[in-house]
Amino acid sequence: MMRSRSNFVKREFESTERDAGVVIPPEGTNVLFDVWLVSRATFALLDASLAASGLTADEFAIYSVLTSTDAMTPGELARWMSAPLTSMSSYIKRFESRGHITRTANPDDGRSYRIQLTAAGRATHRAAGKLFQPVLDRVEQSLDQPAPTVRDALHSLHRALLAD
Amino acid sequence: MMRSRSNFVKREFESTERDAGVVIPPEGTNVLFDVWLVSRATFALLDASLAASGLTADEFAIYSVLTSTDAMTPGELARWMSAPLTSMSSYIKRFESRGHITRTANPDDGRSYRIQLTAAGRATHRAAGKLFQPVLDRVEQSLDQPAPTVRDALHSLHRALLAD
DNA sequence: GCCATATACTGCGAGTACGTAGTATCATCT
DNA sequence: AGATGATACTACGTACTCGCAGTATATGGC
Numbered sequence: 001m002m003r004s005r006s007n008f009v010k011r012e013f014e015s016t017e018r019d020a021g022v023v024i025p026p027e028g029t030n031v032l033f034d035v036w037l038v039s040r041a042t043f044a045l046l047d048a049s050l051a052a053s054g055l056t057a058d059e060f061a062i063y064s065v066l067t068s069t070d071a072m073t074p075g076e077l078a079r080w081m082s083a084p085l086t087s088m089s090s091y092i093k094r095f096e097s098r099g100h101i102t103r104t105a106n107p108d109d110g111r112s113y114r115i116q117l118t119a120a121g122r123a124t125h126r127a128a129g130k131l132f133q134p135v136l137d138r139v140e141q142s143l144d145q146p147a148p149t150v151r152d153a154l155h156s157l158h159r160a161l162l163a164d
Numbered sequence: 165m166m167r168s169r170s171n172f173v174k175r176e177f178e179s180t181e182r183d184a185g186v187v188i189p190p191e192g193t194n195v196l197f198d199v200w201l202v203s204r205a206t207f208a209l210l211d212a213s214l215a216a217s218g219l220t221a222d223e224f225a226i227y228s229v230l231t232s233t234d235a236m237t238p239g240e241l242a243r244w245m246s247a248p249l250t251s252m253s254s255y256i257k258r259f260e261s262r263g264h265i266t267r268t269a270n271p272d273d274g275r276s277y278r279i280q281l282t283a284a285g286r287a288t289h290r291a292a293g294k295l296f297q298p299v300l301d302r303v304e305q306s307l308d309q310p311a312p313t314v315r316d317a318l319h320s321l322h323r324a325l326l327a328d
Numbered sequence: 329g330c331c332a333t334a335t336a337c338t339g340c341g342a343g344t345a346c347g348t349a350g351t352a353t354c355a356t357c358t
Numbered sequence: 359a360g361a362t363g364a365t366a367c368t369a370c371g372t373a374c375t376c377g378c379a380g381t382a383t384a385t386g387g388c
Binding site: 110111 | 381
């Protein structure tokens with residue numbers, strides 16, 4: 001198993017204070033480094049918070065996409081989340097084996113197909129969402145900037161990363 | 165091998181424009197979801213850009229920490245980057261087998277030790293840095309907000325994630 | 329229609345991340 | 359000093375990610 005990281009994260013977060021002295025000089029850092037740190041912290045927190053639902057942070061995010069759009073293809077999903085198609089393939093196989101998604105033919109392209117969450121998949125996502133929401137609320141309230149400001153910065157960054 | 169993702173990423177980024185239509189409604193999203201998207205894009209871009217150096221984005225970040233601080237312990241490093249200690253252990257074993265780090269006794273604690281980059285490790289990091297810099301520059305220039313503003317938002321987020 | 333090439337996806341295998349369980353050292357209490 | 363518990367790290371195994379190579383369908387040129 002690799003899913004339930006609750007132990008680790010709880011332990012780590014408890015001891016955060018003690019390590020406050022360990023600080024990397026900012027002149028050695030940059031935006032992308034900051035992203036790295038933030039994303040590590042985010043994944044640690046979410047994986048721990050969602051563990052009981054049986055979903056990882058990645059999986060929860062993908063399920064979230066699938067609930068808010070209907071019937072994407074693997075390729076669309078992969079490109080959209082900047083993931084290799086082979087990884088999407090693995091995800092889909094896993095989700096399908098859980099009975100959480102179904103494939104339906106893609107009328108526009110015989111090589112492809114469309115993915116949809118099943119009722120069980122949606123239920124799992126809802127359960128995970130119940131664990132997710134209080135965590136999100138707490139993070140947003142701990143921000144010392146308005147959440148929309150932070151989100152604007154992230155969107156700007158996302159556009160910059162995809163631009164080329 | 166899992167390191168050289170150049171092919172994939174280049175292909176994916178080239179086709180970004182075509183998928184501009186695939187947009188997730190923002191009402192279904194939130195700060196943490198944004199972090200997820202940004203971090204996926206960041207890792208994809210960096211793994212591809214750094215592939216020739218033999219370092220992944222994660223590894224480059226860790227090497228960067230090790231160059232700007234001297235002699236951290238595995239535990240400090242792990243907590244600081246919100247990673248499980250067992251993962252740090254794997255990293256360290258790998259880096260050591262590459263001849264990129266050395267362990268020296270920790271005078272304060274016999275259970276622990278301190279890690280330092282070797283000359284070879286620093287050289288590898290420098291080489292990766294040469295690949296990294298232009299990518300960073302391009303991303304910063306593509307930002308439609310000042311880089312410090314974006315970084316402030318990320319720092320705020322980081323503090324909020326660790327707070328508790 | 330036929331061929332060449334590009335695209336959508338999958339099978340497989342290699343390397344990786346990390347949880348469980350264990351060992352060694354440290355800290356605290358008595 | 360000895361015992362008890364906490365902490366720093368590692369060995370091992372499992373599940374996972376993703377690159378390579380392959381198959382199937384689509385597309386454009388002729």
